[in-house]
Every structure is written in C-alpha cells, then in structure tokens.
Amino acid sequence: MADEQFSLFNAGGDPGADPSSVNFDAIPTDGALPIVPGIYPDLATLGTHCRGCQRCSLAATRTNVVVSRGSPTAPVLIIGEGPGQQEDEQGLPFVGKSGQLLEKILESVRFDTEKDVYICNIVKCRPPENRVPTAVEVNACKGYLLEQIRLVDPKIILLTGATALKSLLGVKQGISKVRGQWMEWEGRLCMPIFHPAYLLRNQSRDKGSPKWLMWQDIQAVKAKVEELTGG
Numbered sequence: 001m002a003d004e005q006f007s008l009f010n011a012g013g014d015p016g017a018d019p020s021s022v023n024f025d026a027i028p029t030d031g032a033l034p035i036v037p038g039i040y041p042d043l044a045t046l047g048t049h050c051r052g053c054q055r056c057s058l059a060a061t062r063t064n065v066v067v068s069r070g071s072p073t074a075p076v077l078i079i080g081e082g083p084g085q086q087e088d089e090q091g092l093p094f095v096g097k098s099g100q101l102l103e104k105i106l107e108s109v110r111f112d113t114e115k116d117v118y119i120c121n122i123v124k125c126r127p128p129e130n131r132v133p134t135a136v137e138v139n140a141c142k143g144y145l146l147e148q149i150r151l152v153d154p155k156i157i158l159l160t161g162a163t164a165l166k167s168l169l170g171v172k173q174g175i176s177k178v179r180g181q182w183m184e185w186e187g188r189l190c191m192p193i194f195h196p197a198y199l200l201r202n203q204s205r206d207k208g209s210p211k212w213l214m215w216q217d218i219q220a221v222k223a224k225v226e227e228l229t230g231g
C-alpha cells in the first residue's frame with residue numbers, strides 16, 4: 001500500500017505543473033510517506049491541498065488548517081511551533097496575544113508585516129491543549145514547510161522557540177543558549193529567537209532580559225536584511 005501510494009505521488013510530481021494538473025488524489029495520506037520536494041508549483045496550490053490534509057491525527061481535532069500569512073516573496077520567513085486556539089479559530093498564524101507582540105517587534109524595526117515577512121508554523125493544525133507536536137506529527141507536516149521555504153525563497157529564516165529550532169534544524173539546545181546566533185541550514189541563513197509567548201511571560205525590559213535580548217536580535221536581523229537586499 002505504501003509503495004503504491006508513493007509511486008502514485010511521484011506520477012503527479014511535476015514541479016512546473018499548472019496547479020490544475022496536480023493530482024491531489026495521488027498525494028499520500030500516510031504521514032510517514034514524504035511529500036516530494038518540488039511537487040507544488042506555487043503557494044496557492046500548496047495551501048489548497050494543505051487545507052484538506054489528513055496526513056496526521058491533528059486533522060481530527062482542528063477547526064482550520066493554519067497555512068500562513070504575509071508576503072509570498074518576503075525576505076524573512078518566520079516559523080512558529082503550531083497554531084493556538086485563536087489561530088485555529090481564524091485559520092491564520094500568530095493572531096493571538098503572541099502574534100500582536102510579534103507584530104510590535106517587527107514594526108519596531110520598520111518591517112512591514114504585509115510585505116517583509118511570511119509567517120508559518122512547524123505543524124499546520126492545532127495540537128490539543130496546545131501541547132508540543134509529536135515527532136510523528138512534525139514529520140507528517142514537514143514537507144509543507146520545506147515547500148513553503150522553497151517557494152518563498154527567503155533571505156533569512158527566523159525560528160521562534162525550541163520546537164521550531166529542533167524540528168527544522170535538528171538543534172536540541174535550549175533557546176536561551178542559542179538565540180541570536182546565525183546558523184546555516186541547507187545554504188540558508190537562520191536565526192533562533194525567543195517565541196513571543198515566552199516574552200509575554202517575562203515582562204522585564206531590563207538589560208539582559210528576554211525582551212531586551214529580542215530587541216538586540218531583531219535589530220541584527222533588520223541590519224542583515226538590509227545588507228542582503230541592499231535596502
């Protein structure tokens with residue numbers, strides 16, 4: 001069965017295909033089977049398929065699939081862990097209190113959240129009670145994220161929190177230890193940063209506090225984007 005699904009999936013895997021020619025029925029519902037790199041011709045097609053996804057058990061409890069928001073040509077791609085309650089209800093990532101804080105952080109260095117960033121999550125469906133997604137769920141969903149990165153082709157990837165860092169880069173260190181460090185992954189420049197939810201729980205702005213450190217990090221990100229885009 002698995003081999004059959006895989007060969008069917010490959011049969012529809014033309015990276016340059018018109019969206020109407022992508023055979024959604026051929027995409028494996030078994031989350032253990034990978035999503036073939038290059039399968040989606042564009043983000044709209046990815047979104048259409050992702051919203052109907054049944055690749056892992058999170059499909060049973062979600063309200064909406066939370067694919068992304070922001071610009072499909074953004075220089076900065078921001079990755080969170082997974083949707084929370086408000087994200088699940090609205091179908092958009094980072095729209096709760098964490099999202100509002102993230103917007104403030106981005107706006108503080110004059111990033112336009114409609115133009116300069118593309119925001120998505122490691123898993124596109126809400127884990128019940130906001131628990132950390134399991135390895136099985138992360139692996140089932142990872143192909144969408146890899147395709148989002150390929151299609152957006154950002155200059156910089158920001159990983160908010162330890163789960164995003166571990167799930168994409170395989171780095172298991174605590175976020176406090178590695179935040180603000182530039183890392184290279186698949187030829188792309190990445191930086192782990194605090195998750196905004198962590199900053200909400202740590203309100204101090206004193207020098208050395210998480211909020212103060214985030215301010216240093218976002219300024220470094222802004223400077224790097226300007227350096228890379230000549231902007």
Ligand code: SF4
Binds near residue numbers: 055059
């Ligand atoms: S979390 Fe990802 S893999 Fe699982 S059902 Fe949702 S979109 Fe599909």
